[in-house]
Amino acid sequence: MTEAQKQYYQRIMTTFSSMKLINFTPNRDSVVNTFSKEDLKRNLKNISSLSSQKNLRKISRFLYLSSPHYRSLINYYSTLYNFDYLVEGYNTNPDGIDIKKYKKSYIKAVDNYEQMGIKFESIQLRANAYIDGVFYGYARRTKNGFYIQHLDPDHCQVTFINSETGLYGYSFDFSIFSSNESLLNSYPDEFTTIYNRIKNNKTSSKWVRVDSTNAICIKPTNGKHPIPPMVGLFEGILDIYDFKALAKGREEIGNYQLLFQQIPMKDGKEATADDFLISEDFVKMFHDNISSSLPEQVGLLTTPMKIEAIKFERDSLDKNKVAEATSQYWNEAGISELLFGNSNSSTALKLSITADESSLSVIVEEFEKWVNEYGKANFKGTYNFKVRILHTTKFNVKDYFDMRLKAAQYGIPVKNEIIAILGLSPSAGYLNAFLENDVLEMHNKLIPLMSSHTLTTDGLDENGRPKKADGDRTDSGDKTIENDGNE
Incomplete structure (x- = not known):
C-alpha cells in the first residue's frame, strides 16, 4: 500500500470515528447502583466481620434514603406499636399500706417515668434499630x-x-x-x-x-450478629430498580427513530475496494448538517454498508416485570401488599398484621425491661413501681380497648390501661379525673340527652329493643311478627 493510500484510509477512518454515534448503554447513574449484588453477597458471606457489618449498615441507610419501598417497610415496622404504657406497683403487700404515702410515692414515680419521654425516645430507637440492626x-x-x-x-x-x-x-x-x-x-x-x-x-x-x-x-432480632434485619430484601430492591431501568430503556428505544444514509460507491469492472463516489469531506459535511437539525429522539447513521434491522420479538403475554419484582419484594418481606395498595384481600391483611405484631414484640419487651432496670437504679422510693408497655398497635387498638372495657364492667382493674390506650399519660389520667370530678364537677353539670340509653324499659319488648311502627317495618319484619319468629 502506497503512502497516499495509507493517508486516504486514515482520513476515512478519522471521518467515521468523529461522527456522533448512538449510545444505547443502559443508564447506570441511579443512586441504587452505588453498590452491586456482588458487594452485597460478599458482605453477607462474612457477617462476623465488623467491616462487613459496617458495610451492610451503610447499604441499609443508603436504601432507606433512596428506595421508597424500603423506607415504607422500615417506617411500617418502627411505628407499628403505639408504646402506650402505665405505671403500676409490684413487690408490695397491700395489707397495712399507708394510702397517703403510697399515693405520694406513685405520683413521684409517674413524674420520673414521664420525664423519660418513653414514647418520644422510643421512636428514634425503633427506627435506628431496624435500619442498622441494633x-x-x-x-x-x-x-x-x-x-x-x-x-x-x-x-x-x-x-x-x-x-x-x-x-x-x-x-x-x-x-x-x-x-x-x-x-x-x-x-x-x-x-x-x-x-x-x-x-x-x-x-x-x-x-x-x-x-x-x-x-x-x-436488637430487633435474636441473631448473633447485629446486621439489618431486612438484609435479605436488598437483592429484591435491586431487582425492582433493574426492571425499572429495563422498562425505561424499552420505552426510550420504542420512541426512537433511526435515519440511515448510505454512501454511494463505484461499481462495475473498474471499481476497486473502498472506492467512494463522494469524498470523505462531503460525507462529514452532510452528516453534520443533517444531524444538527434532528431532535433527540431521532438518530442519524452514515455508513457505506447496508443495514438490516433485527428485532427481538417478545411474548405477547409478557407481564409487567416491575410489578412482579415489587410483589415478590413484599412477599419476601412477609408484609401484606394491601398496606401499600397492591392487594385486595382484607382477610389476608388482618392475618399478616397479626403476624407482624407478634414478631415485633421483641423491641417492646426489651425496651420495657431496660426502662424498669433504669428506674430501679435511679428512682428509689418507699414503694416499688414499674412501667408496663401495652402491646397496642395502630391496628389492634380498637379490639384492645373493647376487651378492656368489657373487663372493667366486671370489676377487673383495667382503668389505667384504658387511659393509656386512649393516648393519655398516667398523670393526665388522674389529673383530668380530679379536674372534671372534684374541681369542675362536670358529672353534675353535663346532663346526658334523653335517649334509649337513659330511658326506662317501659314500652320495650322482651329483648329491650323498641318496637317499630307498622309503617316502618319491612315485609320480612311483618312476616316474622305474624309467625311469632321472635319467641
Missing part, C-alpha cells in the same frame, strides 16, 4: 430533662449479656477520641473518665465495656 445509646438525665444519646454503631459492638437482667451490653471504641479529644464534650462524663484511664495506660485496649444502667443496647 441500637446503641446512653441515657442522659438532668434535673429537668432526659434523652437517650444515640451512639454510632460503627464505634460499638455487642460484647456481653447482663447475667442479672438478660439485656445486651456493648463495648465502645475510645480510640475515636485520640485524634480529637474535643469530641468528649458531646459524650457523657463517664466516657471522659474511661478515656483518661486508658490514655494513661498505654497497654489498655481501646475497646472498653460500658457497663452502666444508663447504657442501652436493643
Whole structure:
C-alpha cells in the first residue's frame, strides 16, 4: 500500500470515528447502583466481620434514603406499636399500706417515668434499630430533662449479656477520641473518665465495656450478629430498580427513530475496494448538517454498508416485570401488599398484621425491661413501681380497648390501661379525673340527652329493643311478627 493510500484510509477512518454515534448503554447513574449484588453477597458471606457489618449498615441507610419501598417497610415496622404504657406497683403487700404515702410515692414515680419521654425516645430507637440492626445509646438525665444519646454503631459492638437482667451490653471504641479529644464534650462524663484511664495506660485496649444502667443496647432480632434485619430484601430492591431501568430503556428505544444514509460507491469492472463516489469531506459535511437539525429522539447513521434491522420479538403475554419484582419484594418481606395498595384481600391483611405484631414484640419487651432496670437504679422510693408497655398497635387498638372495657364492667382493674390506650399519660389520667370530678364537677353539670340509653324499659319488648311502627317495618319484619319468629 502506497503512502497516499495509507493517508486516504486514515482520513476515512478519522471521518467515521468523529461522527456522533448512538449510545444505547443502559443508564447506570441511579443512586441504587452505588453498590452491586456482588458487594452485597460478599458482605453477607462474612457477617462476623465488623467491616462487613459496617458495610451492610451503610447499604441499609443508603436504601432507606433512596428506595421508597424500603423506607415504607422500615417506617411500617418502627411505628407499628403505639408504646402506650402505665405505671403500676409490684413487690408490695397491700395489707397495712399507708394510702397517703403510697399515693405520694406513685405520683413521684409517674413524674420520673414521664420525664423519660418513653414514647418520644422510643421512636428514634425503633427506627435506628431496624435500619442498622441494633441500637446503641446512653441515657442522659438532668434535673429537668432526659434523652437517650444515640451512639454510632460503627464505634460499638455487642460484647456481653447482663447475667442479672438478660439485656445486651456493648463495648465502645475510645480510640475515636485520640485524634480529637474535643469530641468528649458531646459524650457523657463517664466516657471522659474511661478515656483518661486508658490514655494513661498505654497497654489498655481501646475497646472498653460500658457497663452502666444508663447504657442501652436493643436488637430487633435474636441473631448473633447485629446486621439489618431486612438484609435479605436488598437483592429484591435491586431487582425492582433493574426492571425499572429495563422498562425505561424499552420505552426510550420504542420512541426512537433511526435515519440511515448510505454512501454511494463505484461499481462495475473498474471499481476497486473502498472506492467512494463522494469524498470523505462531503460525507462529514452532510452528516453534520443533517444531524444538527434532528431532535433527540431521532438518530442519524452514515455508513457505506447496508443495514438490516433485527428485532427481538417478545411474548405477547409478557407481564409487567416491575410489578412482579415489587410483589415478590413484599412477599419476601412477609408484609401484606394491601398496606401499600397492591392487594385486595382484607382477610389476608388482618392475618399478616397479626403476624407482624407478634414478631415485633421483641423491641417492646426489651425496651420495657431496660426502662424498669433504669428506674430501679435511679428512682428509689418507699414503694416499688414499674412501667408496663401495652402491646397496642395502630391496628389492634380498637379490639384492645373493647376487651378492656368489657373487663372493667366486671370489676377487673383495667382503668389505667384504658387511659393509656386512649393516648393519655398516667398523670393526665388522674389529673383530668380530679379536674372534671372534684374541681369542675362536670358529672353534675353535663346532663346526658334523653335517649334509649337513659330511658326506662317501659314500652320495650322482651329483648329491650323498641318496637317499630307498622309503617316502618319491612315485609320480612311483618312476616316474622305474624309467625311469632321472635319467641
